[in-house]
Each structure stands twice: as structure tokens, then as C-alpha cells.
Amino acid sequence: MELAMLLHKLKMEHLENHVDAVCEQAAARELDYKEFLSRALAVEWQGRDQRGIEARLSQARFPWVKSLEQFEFEFQPSLDRRQVRELAGLSFVERNHNVVILGPPGVGKTHLSISLGVKAVEAGYSVRFLTLETMMTRLIKAKHENRLERALQQMAYPRLLIIDEIGYLPLSREEASLFFRLIVRRYERASLIITSNKSFLDWGDVFNDHVLATAILDRLLHHATTLNIKGESYRLKEKRRAG
Ligand code: ADP
Numbered sequence: 001m002e003l004a005m006l007l008h009k010l011k012m013e014h015l016e017n018h019v020d021a022v023c024e025q026a027a028a029r030e031l032d033y034k035e036f037l038s039r040a041l042a043v044e045w046q047g048r049d050q051r052g053i054e055a056r057l058s059q060a061r062f063p064w065v066k067s068l069e070q071f072e073f074e075f076q077p078s079l080d081r082r083q084v085r086e087l088a089g090l091s092f093v094e095r096n097h098n099v100v101i102l103g104p105p106g107v108g109k110t111h112l113s114i115s116l117g118v119k120a121v122e123a124g125y126s127v128r129f130l131t132l133e134t135m136m137t138r139l140i141k142a143k144h145e146n147r148l149e150r151a152l153q154q155m156a157y158p159r160l161l162i163i164d165e166i167g168y169l170p171l172s173r174e175e176a177s178l179f180f181r182l183i184v185r186r187y188e189r190a191s192l193i194i195t196s197n198k199s200f201l202d203w204g205d206v207f208n209d210h211v212l213a214t215a216i217l218d219r220l221l222h223h224a225t226t227l228n229i230k231g232e233s234y235r236l237k238e239k240r241r242a243g
């Protein structure tokens, strides 16, 4: 069988696309057989890896993408750079621990949560980003359409779930209890990143039920890193800079 046909049948499409270049390079660099084989398979592997990253990135549904490298730590001195770097190593995902990012509007909570999410995508984890509002709309709709179980399962599935903007809108009792069910499902099985503009003391009001809020916080914080950002809004800084 011909090489192109073999590569096609083996579904090695990335190598198939680059096979001439790979062979030319091997000849030019006088690679031995083992080096050549490893180089050729690496081309196929990198192509597949890249495609996996792209697929997981699109499944994550980030509203926008910014990296940790784009985050100016100088602007936010209350944030411990070392702690964020430690989180970027993703051992929290490996161990099914959570991250809670607290702070007023504009301090970079969503930016940081997306950046950590992108790192997790690159490392091969499934990630899903949802604002609390979207999440609640989905769950309530599913409940009324008698497919709550499936909707909860879908949200329990990603290895890292990011729930953005807890605290902007208070939840009804029904919503709060659905939120609790999701937290229970994911507890010690998968990681959460949660952002909020409200301190934990105010979560009783956010969830409309102090006992439930305590039960939620109890599970959420059992294995969690909390980043408490106390600084100024980056949006305002940009506005000021623009005059
Ligand atoms: P929050 O979610 O806390 O309200 P965002 O993460 O949405 O804030 O940040 C608002 C905007 O400012 C975003 O475009 C974000 O990328 C940017 N931003 C915030 N903090 C920083 C920072 N320290 N360095 C760079 N960009 C930042």
C-alpha cells in the first residue's frame, strides 16, 4: 500500500498533510530511523492535541478569552501573585478543589476565571463557563420541561465549571435549592471556580435562605482557595487614562 493511503487509513491526517516536509527535514538533518519516526509521530500528535484544545475551548463557551499573561498584577496589589501562579499549575483541578474569587466590579474576577479556565482547557480538562443567571435560566426551564435531571447532569459533567457573577441578582428559593443540588453533585468530584461581588456574610441574602447559604458555603469552601481582591476597578482606570 502507498504511504498516503496508509496514512489515510490510519487516520493520521496531520502527518498526511505534512509528510513531504517531514521527510525533507529528516533528509536535510540526516535523522536516524528512530529520530525520524518520533518526529513524524510528533507531528500527528501535535495536530490532534491542537484540535482537542480548539474543541474544548469552543465547548467552554467563554464570553471572551484573555490569558493570565495579560493580567497586570501591578494594578491589583491586594492579589497574591504567587497564589494565582500556584492555581495556574492546576493541582486544584487535579484534586477537585474549588476557587472562589471575591471583589467589587471591574477588579478582574471574570478575567482571572477565564484565564484559569483556558489553562485547564490547554491541559486537557473539560471546562464550562456560565454566568449564574444563564445557569439558573437553564435549570428552571429544564425543571418546568421535566428534564431537570439531564440538565443537572450536563452541569455536573465538566471537570471545571466556572460560575460567574454570584450576587448581582438574588435567587428565589427554587433557584437556590437547584444551585445547592448542583453543588452537592460536584462536591469532591469536580472543581468549581466561583466569582462574586458579595462577601460570604451576604450570601444568605443572595440565596434568600441563611441555612441553605451556610450549607452551600460549607461544601464550597471545604477544599477551596479564596482570592479576595480589594483594589480599584480596571475599567475605571482605563476610562481615567482616556480622560
Ligand atoms: P470583574 O469580573 O471583576 O467585574 P473583569 O474581569 O470583567 O472584572 O474586568 C474588566 C475588564 O478589565 C476586562 O476587560 C479585564 O480583562 C480587564 N482587567 C481587569 N483587571 C485587569 C488587570 N489587573 N490587568 C489587565 N486587565 C484587567
Ligand code: MG
Binding pocket: 109, 110, 111, 164, 165
Ligand atoms: Mg465579571
